[in-house]
Each structure stands twice: as structure tokens, then as C-alpha cells.
Amino acid sequence: xxxxxLGAPGAGKGTQAKKIAAKYQIPHIxxxxxxxxxxxxxxxxxxxxxxxxxxGGLVPDEITIGMLLDRIHEEDCKxxxxxxxxxxxxxxxxxxxxxxxxxxxxxxxxxxxxxPDENIxxxxxxxxxxxxxxxxxxxxxxxxxxxxxxxxxxQHLVLRDDDKPETVKKRLDVYHDQTQPLIEYYxxxxxxxxxxxxxxxxxxxxxxxRILGA
Ligand code: AP5
Ligand code: ZN
Numbered sequence: 001x002x003x004x005x006l007g008a009p010g011a012g013k014g015t016q017a018k019k020i021a022a023k024y025q026i027p028h029i030x031x032x033x034x035x036x037x038x039x040x041x042x043x044x045x046x047x048x049x050x051x052x053x054x055x056g057g058l059v060p061d062e063i064t065i066g067m068l069l070d071r072i073h074e075e076d077c078k079x080x081x082x083x084x085x086x087x088x089x090x091x092x093x094x095x096x097x098x099x100x101x102x103x104x105x106x107x108x109x110x111x112x113x114x115x116p117d118e119n120i121x122x123x124x125x126x127x128x129x130x131x132x133x134x135x136x137x138x139x140x141x142x143x144x145x146x147x148x149x150x151x152x153x154x155q156h157l158v159l160r161d162d163d164k165p166e167t168v169k170k171r172l173d174v175y176h177d178q179t180q181p182l183i184e185y186y187x188x189x190x191x192x193x194x195x196x197x198x199x200x201x202x203x204x205x206x207x208x209x210r211i212l213g214a
Pocket of ligand 1: 007008009010011012013014015016030031032033035052053054056057058059060061064084085086087088092123124126127128136137138139141142162171197198199200201202204
């Protein structure tokens with residue numbers, strides 16, 4: 001099963017994508033996580049991506065598309081995957097459609113996690129991330145067992161550089177401008193499914209499972 005997660009920054013795409021990956025035994029591919037891992041390791045790709053990310057903008061399509069297409073051609077993707085944070089622009093979506101079409105394949109579901117802007121700032125300011133293993137928490141809605149420490153790997157949790165309120169505002173603008181049109185794109189393709197992302201995490205997940213099938 002090939003799934004795309006759509007939704008504003010902080011809508012809960014990553015949270016739900018991890019649960020989907022675990023239940024359906026498919027890899028979770030987050031372009032944001034790939035970029036953050038590259039930044040942490042000081043790679044050339046990471047150095048290119050960092051300035052765009054810190055400013056709340058998008059990493060250019062020339063960098064992002066090739067990276068993602070390479071990833072989905074890896075061996076562990078042959079039974080499907082859940083994409084989180086890609087596509088984010090119409091050219092990215094068109095490249096993906098074409099690459100899959102060339103192999104006689106297509107996306108099965110584009111799940112839009114719908115959360116109004118008012119809720120987003122609150123979610124992002126309370127998010128704490130583990131830059132070692134990619135786990136995410138929320139100080140109120142999903143706190144770690146020990147304050148400031150990752151349950152999974154024991155590393156210290158941080159507020160992401162791009163989760164500061166002024167950067168979040170910019171990311172929301174970019175989302176409305178460049179990413180929201182993908183909802184219409186996947187509606188036309190007949191694969192769009194909408195879920196109410198303001199519900200609690202487990203309720204959102206149950207709504208997604210009803211769409212994808214048990
Ligand atoms: P990326 O990492 O993809 O960030 P994003 O899309 O802005 O999404 P987030 O990770 O911020 O949020 P999310 O929707 O996954 O929410 P989460 O589950 O964590 O990208 C970062 C940057 O990389 C981009 O700005 C861009 O520069 C670059 N980039 C990445 N992909 C790119 C691409 N394709 N093209 C170009 N550039 C790209 O949840 C948020 C918080 O809310 C958490 O604390 C969580 O615990 C909490 N929460 C989640 N669900 C609920 C719920 N139901 N109720 C209460 N709290 C909840
Ligand atoms: Zn961790």
C-alpha cells in the first residue's frame with residue numbers, strides 16, 4: 001500500500017505516519033527527518049537544506065525530488081510505504097505520479113489530516129523532538145515518561161529550530177501557498193481521504209484505519 005500524508009505543518013502527519021508504518025509493516029519516509037539527519041551528520045545535502053528549513057521555506061525541488069525517488073526505489077519499499085512531508089509542491093506531486101506511472105504503479109491513498117491554523121501554533125510550541133531517533137512528543141498531549149528525555153533512545157529532547165512561533169507562521173504561509181493545492185490534485189486523482197486532525201491521536205488513527213482497512 002502506497003500512502004501519502006497531507007496536512008499543514010504540525011497537523012500530526014508524522015505522528016500518524018509512524019502508527020501506520022507500524023500497523024501495516026511498511027516504511028515511514030519523512031523528507032523532513034531525512035533532511036534533519038543529514039544536517040545532524042553535517043553532510044553536503046544537510047548543509048544545502050539547513051538554510052531553507054531554518055527560514056521556514058521549502059528545500060528546492062531539484063534537491064528534494066531526486067532524494068525521494070531514490071528512496072522509494074530501495075528494496076524495503078517494494079510492498080509500499082507511507083510518505084510524510086512529500087510531495088509538498090505540484091512539481092513534486094507530478095514527478096512522483098510520473099515515476100510511479102513509469103513502473104505501472106500509483107498512490108493508493110492521500111490522507112489529508114485537517115487541522116485549522118489556530119491549533120497549529122499551540123501544537124508546534126509544545127512539540128519536543130528527538131534528533132537522534134526521530135521520535136516526537138508534546139509537553140501536554142503526549143509527554144515523554146521522563147521530562148526532556150526520549151523514551152525510545154534516552155537522548156535529550158529539543159524544540160526544533162523551525163518550531164519557533166515566527167518561523168511557524170512562515171511555514172503556514174508556505175503551506176497554504178504551495179502545498180494546499182495538492183488536496184485538489186489528489187481529489188482529482190480519486191485517492192483523497194480526509195480525516196479530522198483535531199481529534200485526539202488515537203481517534204485520528206482509528207479514522208485512518210477505517211479508510212485504509214484493518
Ligand atoms: P517536516 O519535518 O516535514 O515538517 P512539517 O511538514 O512542517 O511537519 P511537522 O513535522 O512540523 O509536523 P507533523 O504534521 O508531522 O506533526 P507531528 O506529528 O510532529 O519538514 C520540515 C522542513 O523540511 C520543511 O519546512 C521544509 O523546509 C523541509 N522539507 C521537508 N520536506 C520537504 C519537501 N518535500 N520539499 C521541500 N522541503 C521540504 O505533530 C505536531 C505536534 O502535535 C507534536 O508535538 C505531536 O505530539 C502533537 N500532536 C500530533 N497529533 C496530535 C493530536 N491529534 N492531538 C494533539 N496533539 C497532537
Ligand atoms: Zn530518541
